[in-house]
Amino acid sequence: MTALTTEHARAWADRFVSVGAERNDELTELDRQAGDGDYGTNLRSALRRAAVNLADEPTSPHEVFLAVSEAFLNTGGTSGPLFGMWFREFAKATKGREVTAVVLGEAATNAVAVVQRLGKAEVGHKTMVDAMVPAAEALSAAAARGSTVPDALAEAASAAHVGAASTERLLAKRGRASYVGEHARGVVDPGALTVAYFFDAAATPQS
Amino acid sequence: MTALTTEHARAWADRFVSVGAERNDELTELDRQAGDGDYGTNLRSALRRAAVNLADEPTSPHEVFLAVSEAFLNTGGTSGPLFGMWFREFAKATKGREVTAVVLGEAATNAVAVVQRLGKAEVGHKTMVDAMVPAAEALSAAAARGSTVPDALAEAASAAHVGAASTERLLAKRGRASYVGEHARGVVDPGALTVAYFFDAAATPQS
Amino acid sequence: MSARQFVNDPDEFVSQALEGLQLAHPHLVQVSTDPALVLRTPKDGDPPKVALVSGGGSGHEPLHTGFVGLGMLDVAVPGAVFASPTAYQVRAGIKAADRGRGVLLIVKNYTGDVLNFSIAAELAREENIEVEIVLVDDDLATDGGDDGGPGRRGTAAVVAVEKICGAAAERGASLTELADLGRRVVANSRTMALALQACTHPGQQRPSFDLSDDEVEFGVGIHGERGVGQRSFGPASELVPALAQPVVDALRLRRDESVIAIVNGLGSTHALELSVVHRELAAFLEGIGIRIERALVGSYVTALDMRGCSITLLRCDSTLLELWNAPVRTPALAW
């Protein structure tokens, strides 16, 4: 049973910051097609703050998640505060604990519950929840099977990608995309895709 | 020495009301060419009020002049209040007196003085004063020569017409016409012309 | 025709305006910049009271920043133009406002505001600050029944909530009492608005939508979006009853009932026009036997420079009326 190290957590968060920057235009374009086109602006400012917070050298996975959470809670849009609260559950669940896959599964489960309580979106409403739910389920299932942290996170990433991809054929029921009706069909939800990129970022790059 | 009767004063005022209505378009056109084009509107509303006031059957020349004065003091524009104060001096001078040519000369003299004190216009500034001053002088001179009231008023009318005509070649120094510079040249001042029409109205129509 | 504003960098518009507000009213408010908050200047010896915090996107001034002061808000939390403040910003507002008796959040019903204020409330509760939220959703144009959608928007009734709860807070009402009171005001208020001309965002040259010369946009909100449809332009005596009737219906106001009326300019509506609108409203309500106890006529909840107005009616009783009449001293409302 390996636990998530501070270094791994830090590398994960750093990669998320850089992937978010790389994917910014792509995500904005999705929000433009089925929203109001400011997703990238919101995400960029959150990630910039995250980078600043992370520069303070967090000393535990808890502090890493907290740094990211606070960055999002300091930004706007719908995605900002929801992601902020989502990451906050990761910070809460990991506080003062060894961060096993079980702990991460618990964190992801609590986290999506908070997002759903606040945003009132169900799976199938074409939001970030469509990636968060399967990711949490995959994480918990992997943990129950005794997977290592990297393996469990890789399964979460796959599940999140499948969930994100599933939003393409949906009509939105929540968020601004719900105002554009049929126009949203054929467009992947940027929030869901961001969740998938987040779990991707947990993988150690093949060097 | 005949005096101005109430009937004559009343007929004078009534004729002024009707002449003013007949000449309204002509006067407005002059104000349009060298002012802001509302002269007729202002005059019409004053004369309407005058007609209402005169319907109260004034019992003296004083009351006739007062009826006209109050009508003008209840209307707008620059001409309204100045004519109001001008007529008011006729009312004041005739109060409780036999209205001889001398009294009328005195009234006209006081009246133009008030207009000049308030409006600060001199002869040659292209205003009603250009007709009021010669009319007052002609009235007083005729009275000094012992003229009858009708003769003195006829002389005042001629003098006022000459004064009004003189404004045609002038550049305006007072009032809105002063803002249009050379454009005012060639245009008779409607205020001055109104003074001439007022004295015209004193003549008994040839029937 | 151009549509320019007094502005430097549009990105700094709100923060520079806040500086200006502080400079204009140093005795009433204090502005903090990171995060942006407008705080009531404390007076020594004020007994602790429940604190009132409101906020939302900017562009609606004097709402909310102009309503900080005695008898109204303790803190206003301004976002960027038409954008919610962040959750952390609201939390900072709550913490700055709290004097140990709890904090009432007055929130206009927009997704972003609801989210950020709710999150801030949760975060503050974790720090043992008692927080209650009053959600203001008075805008009839967005009354879609119970379809699980975002619900009615919050518009000018928020002024009544802030005024009435503000007065009750000064008198020592508890947090629970204030939340109940605020909800009662909301339940008894409805608003309807129309635009004669759309608004223009800072730094932009064109209004957010066009109207032909003979139409007005009915049921607009306060963010420059289109309303529920166009109607023919007409004299105030026709437009005003068309606004007021649905409000009367929605509140089921009956003959001999009393209201507080808010005739609100949306930005560029002249004081003379608002007075004419109020005259028509008074005539209309008198015709159906409804009595205006008090009226607030002016531009209080604006949509940048939109031309238009909203009419809010609040069914009132002696309690609400008395609290409405209580003293208030803020930059934008004082009596």
Add this chain to the structure above:
Amino acid sequence: MSARQFVNDPDEFVSQALEGLQLAHPHLVQVSTDPALVLRTPKDGDPPKVALVSGGGSGHEPLHTGFVGLGMLDVAVPGAVFASPTAYQVRAGIKAADRGRGVLLIVKNYTGDVLNFSIAAELAREENIEVEIVLVDDDLATDGGDDGGPGRRGTAAVVAVEKICGAAAERGASLTELADLGRRVVANSRTMALALQACTHPGQQRPSFDLSDDEVEFGVGIHGERGVGQRSFGPASELVPALAQPVVDALRLRRDESVIAIVNGLGSTHALELSVVHRELAAFLEGIGIRIERALVGSYVTALDMRGCSITLLRCDSTLLELWNAPVRTPALAW
């Protein structure tokens, strides 16, 4: 883009708006209709004071009708839009206001107003009412030297005259003292205005003049007329010093002097913009060592729906400041 108003018959615009004002503020003002007057609602037991009367053309609201009440005017005499009230109307205002201690007329310098108020003063004096006139002529754009012309127009400084004389009158100042005080305020006030967009008369569709996208009109008055010339549009940080510098120069304000500043919206200027303007003004004055003791930032003297603003500075001393700070309770100004 259209420019429509809430209006019924344009000829009834002012009288209907007055009805609306009365309906909105029954506790503060009373409106009489023939002739049109706005009167302070008398309170029993008020000791007789010198009465303050002002007025002029309508379209500048809240000036003057919104400034009737405790600490400001006793009577406002509104003409038609941009047209002086009549001499008899003003006389009626004087007679209604007089409580035996005389009447101060505060008159903006326009030919029609000067004429009608002067005549009314003469008529009232004949009825043994003591009357003094304070002529307000603060507008620098019309400062043509001593050419015997109509002189500087009266604009936003009139608010300071009404406020300061109003406060002194409440404290029992005599008519002569008030006239001197008013003249002192006028002598120490100058104003400069600019328009970003002209205004539109009631019932009309087009603004009174056009500006291209890159120009602003400098030195406008409050009647929709063109100003002294166009300048390039620019950020507030450039436009505001261009307005304020000539005012500082004209008043010969020097380092370490104090002013009351009025940042006035001309009709359709948003509160956020006025706050930005005030910020720039404060920065500019601070740069040259002039201290703003108090500021009034808002739309107080409008030109219908003109977009633009004026900046008024009043060199102040402790007497003026104290009177400025004294309580006021009117529809549009209260503290």
